Amino acid sequence: MAEVKLLGQFPNPYVYRVIWALKSKGVQYEFVEEDITNKSPLLLKYNPVHKKIPVLVHGGKPVCESMIIVQYIDEVWPQNPLLPSDPHEKSVARFWVKFAEDESPSIYKILQNTGEAMEQGIKETLEMLQAIEDHGLGDKKFFGGDQIGIADLAFGSVIYGLVVVQEAVGIKLLEAHKFPRLLDWHKNFMQVPVIKETLPDWDETVASLRAGREALLKAAASQ
Ligand SMILES: N[C@@H](CCC(=O)N[C@@H](CS)C(=O)NCC(=O)O)C(=O)O
Known part of the structure:
Protein backbone atom coordinates (compact mmCIF):
# COMPACT_ATOMS: atom_id res chain seq x y z
CA MET A 1 0.00 0.00 0.00
CA ALA A 2 1.37 3.39 -1.01
CA GLU A 3 2.36 5.76 1.73
CA VAL A 4 -0.32 8.21 2.95
CA LYS A 5 0.52 11.61 4.44
CA LEU A 6 -1.87 14.29 5.60
CA LEU A 7 -0.65 17.88 5.66
CA GLY A 8 -2.75 19.72 8.22
CA GLN A 9 -2.85 21.79 11.35
CA PHE A 10 -4.64 21.25 14.65
CA PRO A 11 -7.39 22.16 15.37
CA ASN A 12 -8.68 22.82 11.85
CA PRO A 13 -12.23 21.76 10.91
CA TYR A 14 -11.35 21.05 7.25
CA VAL A 15 -8.54 18.74 8.35
CA TYR A 16 -10.92 16.80 10.58
CA ARG A 17 -13.07 15.83 7.59
CA VAL A 18 -10.06 14.02 6.16
CA ILE A 19 -8.99 12.49 9.48
CA TRP A 20 -12.53 11.13 10.00
CA ALA A 21 -12.64 9.68 6.48
CA LEU A 22 -9.23 7.99 6.88
CA LYS A 23 -10.12 6.62 10.33
CA SER A 24 -13.52 5.34 9.21
CA LYS A 25 -11.73 3.35 6.50
CA GLY A 26 -8.98 2.15 8.84
CA VAL A 27 -6.27 3.76 6.69
CA GLN A 28 -2.89 4.32 8.38
CA TYR A 29 -1.37 7.73 7.67
CA GLU A 30 1.32 10.11 8.80
CA PHE A 31 0.17 13.53 10.02
CA VAL A 32 2.49 16.32 8.90
CA GLU A 33 1.89 19.41 11.05
CA GLU A 34 1.85 22.64 9.05
CA ASP A 35 1.97 26.22 10.25
CA ILE A 36 -0.24 28.22 7.89
CA THR A 37 1.42 31.46 8.97
CA ASN A 38 4.74 30.03 7.76
CA LYS A 39 3.92 27.56 4.98
CA SER A 40 6.35 24.73 4.34
CA PRO A 41 7.96 24.15 0.92
CA LEU A 42 6.07 20.84 0.90
CA LEU A 43 2.67 22.57 1.20
CA LEU A 44 3.58 25.14 -1.48
CA LYS A 45 4.72 22.33 -3.76
CA TYR A 46 1.66 20.14 -3.25
CA ASN A 47 -1.04 22.86 -3.23
CA PRO A 48 0.50 25.57 -5.44
CA VAL A 49 -2.88 27.07 -6.40
CA HIS A 50 -4.56 27.69 -3.01
CA LYS A 51 -1.60 26.96 -0.67
CA LYS A 52 -4.11 25.68 1.89
CA ILE A 53 -4.43 22.72 4.20
CA PRO A 54 -5.54 19.96 4.17
CA VAL A 55 -3.56 18.16 1.48
CA LEU A 56 -3.50 14.37 1.23
CA VAL A 57 -0.38 12.90 -0.34
CA HIS A 58 -0.89 9.32 -1.52
CA GLY A 59 2.06 7.53 -3.12
CA GLY A 60 3.71 10.93 -3.70
CA LYS A 61 0.66 12.41 -5.46
CA PRO A 62 -1.23 15.31 -3.83
CA VAL A 63 -5.00 15.67 -3.52
CA CYS A 64 -6.34 19.09 -2.41
CA GLU A 65 -9.64 20.44 -1.03
CA SER A 66 -11.10 18.61 1.95
CA MET A 67 -14.29 17.25 0.34
CA ILE A 68 -12.45 16.21 -2.84
CA ILE A 69 -9.97 14.40 -0.60
CA VAL A 70 -12.86 12.65 1.20
CA GLN A 71 -14.27 11.48 -2.15
CA TYR A 72 -10.82 10.32 -3.24
CA ILE A 73 -10.46 8.32 -0.01
CA ASP A 74 -13.88 6.76 -0.59
CA GLU A 75 -12.88 5.64 -4.09
CA VAL A 76 -9.45 4.29 -3.17
CA TRP A 77 -10.57 2.50 0.02
CA PRO A 78 -14.14 1.33 -0.71
CA GLN A 79 -14.74 -0.36 2.69
CA ASN A 80 -17.35 1.41 4.88
CA PRO A 81 -18.58 3.53 1.95
CA LEU A 82 -19.16 7.24 2.52
CA LEU A 83 -21.14 7.81 -0.69
CA PRO A 84 -24.27 5.76 -1.46
CA SER A 85 -24.23 3.58 -4.58
CA ASP A 86 -27.75 4.54 -5.68
N1 LIG B 1 -12.01 24.76 0.71
C1 LIG B 1 -10.82 24.36 1.42
C2 LIG B 1 -10.60 25.29 2.58
C3 LIG B 1 -9.33 24.98 3.35
C4 LIG B 1 -8.89 26.20 4.16
O1 LIG B 1 -9.52 27.25 4.15
N2 LIG B 1 -7.76 26.03 4.82
C5 LIG B 1 -7.21 27.16 5.58
C6 LIG B 1 -7.13 26.81 7.03
S1 LIG B 1 -8.73 27.03 7.76
C7 LIG B 1 -5.81 27.47 5.10
O2 LIG B 1 -5.03 26.60 4.81
N3 LIG B 1 -5.51 28.76 4.98
C8 LIG B 1 -4.24 29.24 4.56
C9 LIG B 1 -4.37 30.49 3.78
O3 LIG B 1 -5.50 30.91 3.47
O4 LIG B 1 -3.33 31.06 3.44
C10 LIG B 1 -10.97 22.90 1.86
O5 LIG B 1 -12.10 22.47 2.06
O6 LIG B 1 -9.94 22.21 1.96
Whole structure:
Protein backbone atom coordinates (compact mmCIF):
# COMPACT_ATOMS: atom_id res chain seq x y z
CA MET A 1 0.00 0.00 0.00
CA ALA A 2 1.37 3.39 -1.01
CA GLU A 3 2.36 5.76 1.73
CA VAL A 4 -0.32 8.21 2.95
CA LYS A 5 0.52 11.61 4.44
CA LEU A 6 -1.87 14.29 5.60
CA LEU A 7 -0.65 17.88 5.66
CA GLY A 8 -2.75 19.72 8.22
CA GLN A 9 -2.85 21.79 11.35
CA PHE A 10 -4.64 21.25 14.65
CA PRO A 11 -7.39 22.16 15.37
CA ASN A 12 -8.68 22.82 11.85
CA PRO A 13 -12.23 21.76 10.91
CA TYR A 14 -11.35 21.05 7.25
CA VAL A 15 -8.54 18.74 8.35
CA TYR A 16 -10.92 16.80 10.58
CA ARG A 17 -13.07 15.83 7.59
CA VAL A 18 -10.06 14.02 6.16
CA ILE A 19 -8.99 12.49 9.48
CA TRP A 20 -12.53 11.13 10.00
CA ALA A 21 -12.64 9.68 6.48
CA LEU A 22 -9.23 7.99 6.88
CA LYS A 23 -10.12 6.62 10.33
CA SER A 24 -13.52 5.34 9.21
CA LYS A 25 -11.73 3.35 6.50
CA GLY A 26 -8.98 2.15 8.84
CA VAL A 27 -6.27 3.76 6.69
CA GLN A 28 -2.89 4.32 8.38
CA TYR A 29 -1.37 7.73 7.67
CA GLU A 30 1.32 10.11 8.80
CA PHE A 31 0.17 13.53 10.02
CA VAL A 32 2.49 16.32 8.90
CA GLU A 33 1.89 19.41 11.05
CA GLU A 34 1.85 22.64 9.05
CA ASP A 35 1.97 26.22 10.25
CA ILE A 36 -0.24 28.22 7.89
CA THR A 37 1.42 31.46 8.97
CA ASN A 38 4.74 30.03 7.76
CA LYS A 39 3.92 27.56 4.98
CA SER A 40 6.35 24.73 4.34
CA PRO A 41 7.96 24.15 0.92
CA LEU A 42 6.07 20.84 0.90
CA LEU A 43 2.67 22.57 1.20
CA LEU A 44 3.58 25.14 -1.48
CA LYS A 45 4.72 22.33 -3.76
CA TYR A 46 1.66 20.14 -3.25
CA ASN A 47 -1.04 22.86 -3.23
CA PRO A 48 0.50 25.57 -5.44
CA VAL A 49 -2.88 27.07 -6.40
CA HIS A 50 -4.56 27.69 -3.01
CA LYS A 51 -1.60 26.96 -0.67
CA LYS A 52 -4.11 25.68 1.89
CA ILE A 53 -4.43 22.72 4.20
CA PRO A 54 -5.54 19.96 4.17
CA VAL A 55 -3.56 18.16 1.48
CA LEU A 56 -3.50 14.37 1.23
CA VAL A 57 -0.38 12.90 -0.34
CA HIS A 58 -0.89 9.32 -1.52
CA GLY A 59 2.06 7.53 -3.12
CA GLY A 60 3.71 10.93 -3.70
CA LYS A 61 0.66 12.41 -5.46
CA PRO A 62 -1.23 15.31 -3.83
CA VAL A 63 -5.00 15.67 -3.52
CA CYS A 64 -6.34 19.09 -2.41
CA GLU A 65 -9.64 20.44 -1.03
CA SER A 66 -11.10 18.61 1.95
CA MET A 67 -14.29 17.25 0.34
CA ILE A 68 -12.45 16.21 -2.84
CA ILE A 69 -9.97 14.40 -0.60
CA VAL A 70 -12.86 12.65 1.20
CA GLN A 71 -14.27 11.48 -2.15
CA TYR A 72 -10.82 10.32 -3.24
CA ILE A 73 -10.46 8.32 -0.01
CA ASP A 74 -13.88 6.76 -0.59
CA GLU A 75 -12.88 5.64 -4.09
CA VAL A 76 -9.45 4.29 -3.17
CA TRP A 77 -10.57 2.50 0.02
CA PRO A 78 -14.14 1.33 -0.71
CA GLN A 79 -14.74 -0.36 2.69
CA ASN A 80 -17.35 1.41 4.88
CA PRO A 81 -18.58 3.53 1.95
CA LEU A 82 -19.16 7.24 2.52
CA LEU A 83 -21.14 7.81 -0.69
CA PRO A 84 -24.27 5.76 -1.46
CA SER A 85 -24.23 3.58 -4.58
CA ASP A 86 -27.75 4.54 -5.68
CA PRO A 87 -27.39 7.46 -8.17
CA HIS A 88 -30.22 9.50 -6.72
CA GLU A 89 -29.09 9.06 -3.11
CA LYS A 90 -25.59 9.96 -4.27
CA SER A 91 -26.85 13.16 -5.87
CA VAL A 92 -28.68 14.09 -2.64
CA ALA A 93 -25.51 13.53 -0.59
CA ARG A 94 -23.51 15.66 -3.03
CA PHE A 95 -26.16 18.37 -2.91
CA TRP A 96 -25.70 18.69 0.88
CA VAL A 97 -21.93 18.64 0.58
CA LYS A 98 -22.15 21.54 -1.89
CA PHE A 99 -24.61 23.32 0.40
CA ALA A 100 -22.14 22.98 3.29
CA GLU A 101 -19.32 24.36 1.14
CA ASP A 102 -21.38 27.27 -0.21
CA GLU A 103 -23.10 28.35 3.01
CA SER A 104 -20.71 27.60 5.87
CA PRO A 105 -18.32 30.55 5.25
CA SER A 106 -21.00 32.62 7.06
CA ILE A 107 -19.51 31.20 10.29
CA TYR A 108 -16.17 32.85 9.47
CA LYS A 109 -18.04 36.16 9.10
CA ILE A 110 -19.14 35.77 12.73
CA LEU A 111 -15.68 34.83 13.96
CA GLN A 112 -13.77 37.49 12.11
CA ASN A 113 -16.03 40.51 12.57
CA THR A 114 -18.00 42.65 14.98
CA GLY A 115 -21.03 44.90 14.42
CA GLU A 116 -23.00 44.75 11.18
CA ALA A 117 -20.72 42.28 9.42
CA MET A 118 -20.99 39.90 12.37
CA GLU A 119 -24.79 40.33 12.43
CA GLN A 120 -24.88 39.48 8.72
CA GLY A 121 -22.85 36.32 9.46
CA ILE A 122 -25.33 35.39 12.20
CA LYS A 123 -28.29 35.91 9.86
CA GLU A 124 -26.75 33.78 7.10
CA THR A 125 -25.73 31.06 9.56
CA LEU A 126 -29.27 30.86 10.98
CA GLU A 127 -30.63 30.53 7.43
CA MET A 128 -28.19 27.70 6.76
CA LEU A 129 -29.19 25.91 9.99
CA GLN A 130 -32.89 26.34 9.20
CA ALA A 131 -32.47 24.78 5.74
CA ILE A 132 -30.74 21.74 7.23
CA GLU A 133 -33.38 21.48 9.97
CA ASP A 134 -36.27 21.67 7.49
CA HIS A 135 -34.91 19.73 4.52
CA GLY A 136 -31.65 17.90 5.31
CA LEU A 137 -32.42 15.26 7.85
CA GLY A 138 -36.08 14.28 7.99
CA ASP A 139 -36.36 11.52 10.60
CA LYS A 140 -33.03 9.97 9.70
CA LYS A 141 -30.26 9.46 12.24
CA PHE A 142 -27.63 10.68 9.76
CA PHE A 143 -27.91 12.44 6.40
CA GLY A 144 -27.64 9.16 4.52
CA GLY A 145 -29.58 6.95 6.98
CA ASP A 146 -28.20 4.81 9.80
CA GLN A 147 -24.48 5.20 9.07
CA ILE A 148 -22.39 8.35 8.75
CA GLY A 149 -21.67 9.36 5.17
CA ILE A 150 -20.06 12.14 3.21
CA ALA A 151 -22.66 14.83 4.08
CA ASP A 152 -22.24 14.03 7.78
CA LEU A 153 -18.49 14.57 7.50
CA ALA A 154 -19.03 17.85 5.64
CA PHE A 155 -21.51 19.20 8.22
CA GLY A 156 -19.78 17.53 11.17
CA SER A 157 -16.86 19.90 10.76
CA VAL A 158 -19.15 22.88 10.02
CA ILE A 159 -21.29 22.35 13.13
CA TYR A 160 -18.32 21.52 15.35
CA GLY A 161 -16.74 24.76 14.09
CA LEU A 162 -19.95 26.64 14.86
CA VAL A 163 -20.19 25.21 18.38
CA VAL A 164 -16.62 26.35 19.08
CA VAL A 165 -17.26 29.76 17.50
CA GLN A 166 -20.35 30.19 19.70
CA GLU A 167 -18.18 29.62 22.76
CA ALA A 168 -15.30 31.80 21.55
CA VAL A 169 -17.55 34.72 20.60
CA GLY A 170 -20.17 34.32 23.36
CA ILE A 171 -23.33 33.74 21.29
CA LYS A 172 -25.84 30.89 21.01
CA LEU A 173 -27.41 30.06 17.65
CA LEU A 174 -27.93 26.32 17.93
CA GLU A 175 -30.92 26.44 20.25
CA ALA A 176 -32.80 23.23 21.02
CA HIS A 177 -36.28 24.71 20.50
CA LYS A 178 -35.33 26.02 17.02
CA PHE A 179 -33.22 23.15 15.71
CA PRO A 180 -34.27 19.89 17.44
CA ARG A 181 -33.44 17.61 14.48
CA LEU A 182 -30.08 19.19 13.90
CA LEU A 183 -29.14 18.91 17.55
CA ASP A 184 -30.22 15.25 17.66
CA TRP A 185 -28.10 14.63 14.59
CA HIS A 186 -25.15 16.42 16.19
CA LYS A 187 -25.48 14.33 19.36
CA ASN A 188 -25.57 11.12 17.27
CA PHE A 189 -22.62 12.27 15.19
CA MET A 190 -20.49 13.07 18.24
CA GLN A 191 -21.18 9.58 19.63
CA VAL A 192 -19.73 7.78 16.59
CA PRO A 193 -16.44 6.29 17.92
CA VAL A 194 -14.31 7.55 14.99
CA ILE A 195 -15.54 11.09 15.67
CA LYS A 196 -15.51 11.02 19.47
CA GLU A 197 -12.01 9.59 19.66
CA THR A 198 -10.42 12.09 17.30
CA LEU A 199 -11.88 15.44 18.35
CA PRO A 200 -9.33 18.03 19.46
CA ASP A 201 -9.14 19.28 23.02
CA TRP A 202 -12.13 21.62 23.56
CA ASP A 203 -10.35 24.27 25.69
CA GLU A 204 -7.36 24.46 23.35
CA THR A 205 -9.66 24.79 20.34
CA VAL A 206 -11.70 27.61 21.90
CA ALA A 207 -8.52 29.38 23.04
CA SER A 208 -6.99 29.08 19.58
CA LEU A 209 -10.11 30.54 17.91
CA ARG A 210 -10.32 33.38 20.45
CA ALA A 211 -6.67 34.24 19.88
CA GLY A 212 -7.19 34.20 16.09
CA ARG A 213 -10.27 36.44 16.40
CA GLU A 214 -8.49 38.92 18.68
CA ALA A 215 -5.47 39.13 16.35
CA LEU A 216 -7.72 39.75 13.33
CA LEU A 217 -9.83 42.39 15.07
CA LYS A 218 -6.69 44.14 16.38
CA ALA A 219 -5.16 44.16 12.89
CA ALA A 220 -8.40 45.54 11.41
CA ALA A 221 -8.62 48.27 14.11
CA SER A 222 -5.08 49.45 13.46
CA GLN A 223 -5.64 49.96 9.72
N1 LIG B 1 -12.01 24.76 0.71
C1 LIG B 1 -10.82 24.36 1.42
C2 LIG B 1 -10.60 25.29 2.58
C3 LIG B 1 -9.33 24.98 3.35
C4 LIG B 1 -8.89 26.20 4.16
O1 LIG B 1 -9.52 27.25 4.15
N2 LIG B 1 -7.76 26.03 4.82
C5 LIG B 1 -7.21 27.16 5.58
C6 LIG B 1 -7.13 26.81 7.03
S1 LIG B 1 -8.73 27.03 7.76
C7 LIG B 1 -5.81 27.47 5.10
O2 LIG B 1 -5.03 26.60 4.81
N3 LIG B 1 -5.51 28.76 4.98
C8 LIG B 1 -4.24 29.24 4.56
C9 LIG B 1 -4.37 30.49 3.78
O3 LIG B 1 -5.50 30.91 3.47
O4 LIG B 1 -3.33 31.06 3.44
C10 LIG B 1 -10.97 22.90 1.86
O5 LIG B 1 -12.10 22.47 2.06
O6 LIG B 1 -9.94 22.21 1.96
